[in-house]
Amino acid sequence: MLYLTALNPTDSVLDGLLPAADALGVPVTVLTDRPDDWPGTVPVRGCPVRDPRAVTEVVRDGPAAAGLFSNSDHLQAATALAARRLGLPxxxxxxxxxxxxxxxTRRAVADAGLDVVHARVLAPEQPPTFDIFPAVVKPRDGVASEDAYLVTDEADLARRVTEIRRRRPDAPLVVEEYLPGDVRTHDTLGDADTLAVLGGWRTTLGPPPTFTELRLEWAPADPATVDGLRAQLDALGVRFGACHTEFVAxxxxxxxxxxxxxxxxxxxxxxxxELLGVPLFEYVIRLHLxxxxxxxxLPNPTTVGQTARVxxxxxxxxxxxxxxxxxVDAVRDGVRLGCRPLRAVGTTAEQTGTNRDYLAVLHAIGPDPVTVGRALVEFRAGLDWVIAR
Structure with a gap:
């Protein structure tokens, strides 16, 4: 049995990991603290998944475990500790x-002598002060650019901290110097000894003060950048399984x-x-088995022979x-195009300035950036989304 810890259902699990496990012939049980949110076709078991002891006990009480892992930001440490206690990869x-x-993260990289980013942790109710601007304030344990803001001075910082604390009164915050440069990603897969590069993307952000990703273009890092990233990931101890790193060049x-x-x-x-032409989700499961x-x-990301834009x-x-x-799926000028909804019709939501505002994701995969970009522009022009107040 393969056990997967999760919170709410995600495309990565429903469209990626569960079909991959089925293709491998591996039965799966999803452990979640929100069992009622999952489709009835998914085998789930209720569990307080943020508690490694509870996860360990539930797995021990069930069918023999071949693997245990998570694709949730919030559950990595708890799941990793439970897997260690169970003697699983x-x-x-x-x-x-x-x-x-x-x-x-900042301390580990600084202690290794690799980079120093000036940062300060603000405990709940601690006065918001900092001495380097522009700066970024965000939850210490946050995800998805939620409540992450660019601030220009102490008054701006104080306003944003007050705003964030209304929503997260008990959350420690981090204030750190703003890092200028091109925003990029670096994606890896690893086992206990080896870290392999999947590739990377160049990211275009929306207007400040928030950090919403609007566009990503295929752009694997050059060897020197890969070496620099590997040294910093080594300082953090990153190796096993999948990892998604965001950085500025x-x-x-x-x-x-x-x-x-x-x-x-x-x-x-x-x-x-799809771009790499590999069963990526099967690879993740196989590592955890x-x-x-x-x-x-794994293919060499620099010699894939195609490019992509999202x-x-x-x-x-x-x-x-x-x-x-x-x-929607289409092919235009040899470019494979796709549109996938990220918000259901009928859903009511406030604008947040984060990826929670996403309505859909569009992608194009083809032979070169110019052809791909032109095809995606034409594809998007034929699609409409309507929001009523």
Missing amino acids: GKNPESARRCKDKAA HRERPRLIEVNDRLIGDRMDLILA GEPVATLG EYVCADRGGTLVAAPGP
């Missing part, structure tokens, strides 16, 4: 904790924004699998989505 729990805690060196100890999200993992990276046959359609205001295209 898994991530290093301390490394998983360092990646989730943005202040601990500044003055010919990579500087970490954050490290997410899971696959790239928001359907980018499914698009990456004890196979080494060397047996997977764009997110964002809500420009709060309201109810009353009309939207369903899943």
Whole structure:
């Protein structure tokens, strides 16, 4: 039995990991603290998945475990600790904790002598002060750019901290210097000894003060950048399983924004699998069943022979989505195009300035950036989304 810890259902699990496990002939049980949110076709078992002891006990009480892992940012450390207690392959729990805690990430990289990003942790109700601007304030353990803001001075910082604390009164925050440069991603798969590169993307962000990703273009890092990233990931102890790293390329060196100890999200993992032409989700499962990276046959991302561009359609205001295209697939000028909804028609939501505003994701995979970009522009022009207040 393969056990997968999760919170709410995601595309990565429903469209990626569960079909991959079925293709491998491996039965799966999803452990979740929200069993009623999952489709009835998914075998789930209720469990307080943030508690490693509870996860350990539930797995021990069930069919014999061949593997245990998670693709949730929130559950990596707890799941890794449970896997260790059960003697199963898994991530290093301390490394998983360092990646989730943005202040601990900064300390580990600085202690290794690799980079110093000036940062300060604000405990709940602690006065918001900082001495380097522009700066970024965000939850220490946050995800998906939620409540992450660019601030220009102490007054701006105080306003944002007050705003965030209304929503998260008990959450420690981090204030850190703003890192200028091109925003990039670096995606890896690893076993206990080897870290292999899947590739990377160049990211276009929306306007400040928030950090919403609007577009990603295929752009694997050059060897020197890969070496610099590997040194920083080594300092964090990143190795096993999937990892998605965000960084800026500044003055010919990579500087970490954050490290997410899971696959790239928001359907980018499914698009990456299509671009590389590999069963990426099967590879992740096989690693957690004890196979080494060397047996997977990963392609060299710099010689894939294709390129890709991804764009997110964002809500420009709060309201109810009353009309939207369903899943669409097309081919134009040799470019494979796709549109996948990320918000259901009838859903009412406020505008957040994060990826929670995404209505749909569009992607194009083809022979070169110019052809891909032109095809995606034409494809998007024929699609409409309507929000009513």
